[in-house]
Amino acid sequence: MNNVARNVERVRERIGEAAARAGRDPDEVLLVAVTKTQPVAAVIAAYEAGIRHFGENRVEEGEEKIPAVNSVLRSGDSHLGSDCHLVIWHMIGHIQSRKAQPAVAHFDYVHSIDRLKIAHRLSNFACQLGRTLPVLLECNISGESTKFGFDLMGWEQDTARRDAFLAAVEEILALPGLDVQGLMTMAPLVDDAEETRPVFAGLRALLEMLRERFPTHEWRHLSMGMSDDFEVAVEEGATMVRIGRAIFGELR
Numbered sequence: 001m002n003n004v005a006r007n008v009e010r011v012r013e014r015i016g017e018a019a020a021r022a023g024r025d026p027d028e029v030l031l032v033a034v035t036k037t038q039p040v041a042a043v044i045a046a047y048e049a050g051i052r053h054f055g056e057n058r059v060e061e062g063e064e065k066i067p068a069v070n071s072v073l074r075s076g077d078s079h080l081g082s083d084c085h086l087v088i089w090h091m092i093g094h095i096q097s098r099k100a101q102p103a104v105a106h107f108d109y110v111h112s113i114d115r116l117k118i119a120h121r122l123s124n125f126a127c128q129l130g131r132t133l134p135v136l137l138e139c140n141i142s143g144e145s146t147k148f149g150f151d152l153m154g155w156e157q158d159t160a161r162r163d164a165f166l167a168a169v170e171e172i173l174a175l176p177g178l179d180v181q182g183l184m185t186m187a188p189l190v191d192d193a194e195e196t197r198p199v200f201a202g203l204r205a206l207l208e209m210l211r212e213r214f215p216t217h218e219w220r221h222l223s224m225g226m227s228d229d230f231e232v233a234v235e236e237g238a239t240m241v242r243i244g245r246a247i248f249g250e251l252r
């Protein structure tokens with residue numbers, strides 16, 4: 001077994017253990033392997049280890065890598081036949097407005113709807129392609145100015161902030177090209193992963209609030225947890241974890 005395959009196996013075990021601690025079914029947690037900065041060969045190694053969901057945080061990188069990976073899978077070089085249609089590409093990073101069109105063209109799923117404007121643009125391009133794009137709303141729960149996302153620090157007390165978000169959500173839910181499936185967040189970098197727990201619990205509480213406010217809409221997903229904190233995120237209800245370094249090694 002190569003390193004990537006071993007790491008994928010270990011991450012799956014750790015997800016299973018965290019799910020068990022929380023009394024959850026580990027099959028509820030989708031593992032998205034984050035391939036930013038990684039070469040096509042590393043993506044193929046992860047594919048051969050059973051990964052079908054991949055994440056990139058820059059549209060430009062995806063525009064190059066996704067067709068390159070798909071052509072390898074289509075040629076059968078992966079020894080697994082031509083099933084590149086089974087691969088789902090997730091856009092997990094901030095999308096500049098001028099990159100909305102290639103984002104829709106190359107990606108299957110977007111985690112990073114962080115403002116109204118990008119929601120409108122992605123919806124328009126998805127409609128032009130006759131598609132509905134599944135998306136998540138990125139929420140900045142920790143209040144760090146370096147993070148993108150709807151500003152939701154302290155939303156439980158701050159009703160003005162909560163209401164501004166609810167108005168944005170209502171507008172986004174009405175867009176014909178998007179299928180809003182849940183929420184995404186990034187926890188702050190901390191020494192002890194345990195410190196991230198309030199952020200993940202806060203995102204779950206926000207999803208529950210949205211379920212009450214928009215009861216006819218299906219609020220399914222919580223995308224939260226990265227290499228350093230995914231076990232805490234799974235304990236707090238993550239349905240998608242986005243893992244780079246724990247699978248591919250430190251960033252190159």
Ligand SMILES: *Cc1c(COP(=O)(O)O)cnc(C)c1O
Pocket residue numbers: 034036057092093186226227228242243244245246
């Ligand atoms: C890079 C990245 C990840 C994965 O981070 P690791 O610490 O390498 O697991 C997850 N989410 C986003 C938005 C990222 O940019």
